[in-house]
Amino acid sequence: MQPNFVDEKAINEAYAAINRVRASLKGGAPHYYIETYGCQMNEHDSEKIAGMLEQMGYIPAENKVDADFILFNTCCIREHAELKTFGNVGFIKELKVNNPALITAVCGCMMQQRQTAQRLAKRFPYVDLIFGTNELHIFPQMLETVIHGGRVFEVKDSDGEIAERLPLKRKGGFSAFVNIMYGCNNFCSYCIVPYVRGRERSRHVEDILEEVRKVVDEGFAEVMLLGQNVNSYNDNGVRFPELLRAVNDITGLRRLRFMTSHPKDLSPELVSAMAECENVCPHIHLPVQSGSNRILELMNRRYTREHYFTLLDMLRNAVRDIEITTDIIVGFPTETEQDFEDTLDLVRRARFSAAYTFAYSPREGTRAAKMDCQIEEAVKKERLARLNAVLLESVTGNNDKYLGYVGDILIEGLDTRGEPMLFGKLGNLKMVYVKGSPDMIGGSVRVKVTGTRFNSLVGEIIG
Numbered sequence: 001m002q003p004n005f006v007d008e009k010a011i012n013e014a015y016a017a018i019n020r021v022r023a024s025l026k027g028g029a030p031h032y033y034i035e036t037y038g039c040q041m042n043e044h045d046s047e048k049i050a051g052m053l054e055q056m057g058y059i060p061a062e063n064k065v066d067a068d069f070i071l072f073n074t075c076c077i078r079e080h081a082e083l084k085t086f087g088n089v090g091f092i093k094e095l096k097v098n099n100p101a102l103i104t105a106v107c108g109c110m111m112q113q114r115q116t117a118q119r120l121a122k123r124f125p126y127v128d129l130i131f132g133t134n135e136l137h138i139f140p141q142m143l144e145t146v147i148h149g150g151r152v153f154e155v156k157d158s159d160g161e162i163a164e165r166l167p168l169k170r171k172g173g174f175s176a177f178v179n180i181m182y183g184c185n186n187f188c189s190y191c192i193v194p195y196v197r198g199r200e201r202s203r204h205v206e207d208i209l210e211e212v213r214k215v216v217d218e219g220f221a222e223v224m225l226l227g228q229n230v231n232s233y234n235d236n237g238v239r240f241p242e243l244l245r246a247v248n249d250i251t252g253l254r255r256l257r258f259m260t261s262h263p264k265d266l267s268p269e270l271v272s273a274m275a276e277c278e279n280v281c282p283h284i285h286l287p288v289q290s291g292s293n294r295i296l297e298l299m300n301r302r303y304t305r306e307h308y309f310t311l312l313d314m315l316r317n318a319v320r321d322i323e324i325t326t327d328i329i330v331g332f333p334t335e336t337e338q339d340f341e342d343t344l345d346l347v348r349r350a351r352f353s354a355a356y357t358f359a360y361s362p363r364e365g366t367r368a369a370k371m372d373c374q375i376e377e378a379v380k381k382e383r384l385a386r387l388n389a390v391l392l393e394s395v396t397g398n399n400d401k402y403l404g405y406v407g408d409i410l411i412e413g414l415d416t417r418g419e420p421m422l423f424g425k426l427g428n429l430k431m432v433y434v435k436g437s438p439d440m441i442g443g444s445v446r447v448k449v450t451g452t453r454f455n456s457l458v459g460e461i462i463g
């Protein structure tokens with residue numbers, strides 16, 4: 001099924017609203033402050049909202065107290081997210097009392113859950129604007145309504161559309177996010193994303209290439225291609241490996257990354273593309289979630305641990321110096337001690353370079369939340385601690401192989417917590433600390449690794 005694209009007329013209407021707001025500000029430059037929770041998708045959505053605000057004439061505020069417009073871009077993946085968001089929104093009441101002209105807004109995945117959005121609207125009547133994940137392209141019109149005294153609640157149930165040509169204000173730094181697709185069709189039984197981000201829809205290849213060319217022209221060294229499951233990218237038959245090759249060929253691009261890959265869709269073609277494209281970084285984030293086949297089935301992940309190990313072998317055999325990171329959930333409903341031991345065993349053998357580990361927490365509306373035999377919190381906590389201990393051992397042991405290794409790092413900054421050290425990452429995401437001068441930040445240097453730390457390396461510049 002082809003995705004729906006927001007039509008030219010609607011995009012032009014958004015620009016018309018931007019211009020009207022800009023004119024109404026009469027040269028004034030109100031301040032905006034955006035607080036973003038959650039994943040890179042949300043970060044990137046915030047960049048789009050910041051882009052629209054800056055075209056209207058808004059400028060960034062250092063903090064909430066100085067802002068004329070405050071937006072919370074919310075996430076609902078983690079437990080207690082609602083509590084935290086409601087707490088933060090409660091805090092701005094005082095700011096609103098001191099500055100009645102302050103405009104407050106809440107958007108993002110949590111607001112796409114209609115009942116939660118309604119609860120928030122009722123509890124915090126001073127929130128002027130609430131919208132979900134499908135309304136970014138009408139943000140200028142919604143803000144305009146609020147500026148004229150209205151209150152807006154806009155949460156559409158839809159599979160989502162793709163809006164091109166909206167303004168964008170990138171956060172800066174070395175890496176630029178470029179969305180290649182939105183939504184997810186996988187319905188892992190614990191995950192809320194398909195419900196709040198809609199079905200999978202891929203951007204057109206040409207739109208992606210044009211954006212990457214622009215990003216490279218703006219001086220970004222690295223591009224991160226984003227999607228909930230980039231491996232199922234499909235633009236009229238052009239799949240992710242072909243897209244990756246096309247982006248890799250863009251002149252001036254130095255490093256190319258992508259995120260996230262679902263193991264069930266990781267193809268030999270993608271592994272070949274990674275191996276053959278010189279700018280594609282030798283790193284993959286491949287969430288395994290559990291080492292137990294029984295739990296993987298209950299999670300609806302549609303692969304087995306055996307298949308996962310086959311993928312690790314395929315990647316390591318083909319892509320030189322590749323490092324693999326992952327996500328793991330412990331305490332999924334019905335998880336037995338044996339299931340958990342299977343996860344520990346997988347971690348010991350998989351040689352991950354890092355992992356995000358979580359204790360399972362039910363998300364309202366998902367299948368896993370309704371399963372019998374939820375695991376007690378104390379058991380989850382104890383398993384998480386054991387998992388992290390095994391991971392620590394494995395990650396630290398994995399670092400030893402880097403002693404004497406020579407590679408290039410892109411210098412990102414200066415760490416002044418002890419003796420000042422520059423830091424930057426190898427292509428495979430391993431962080432290396434070296435001595436050097438701050439004017440080297442932003443450049444690439446060749447380093448030799450001379451030592452290891454808990455989850456990073458120490459080296460010296462050799463060229």
Ligand code: SF4
Nearest residue numbers: 184186187188191193
């Ligand atoms: S692949 Fe699974 S975990 Fe990832 S976003 Fe889709 S449903 Fe959620």
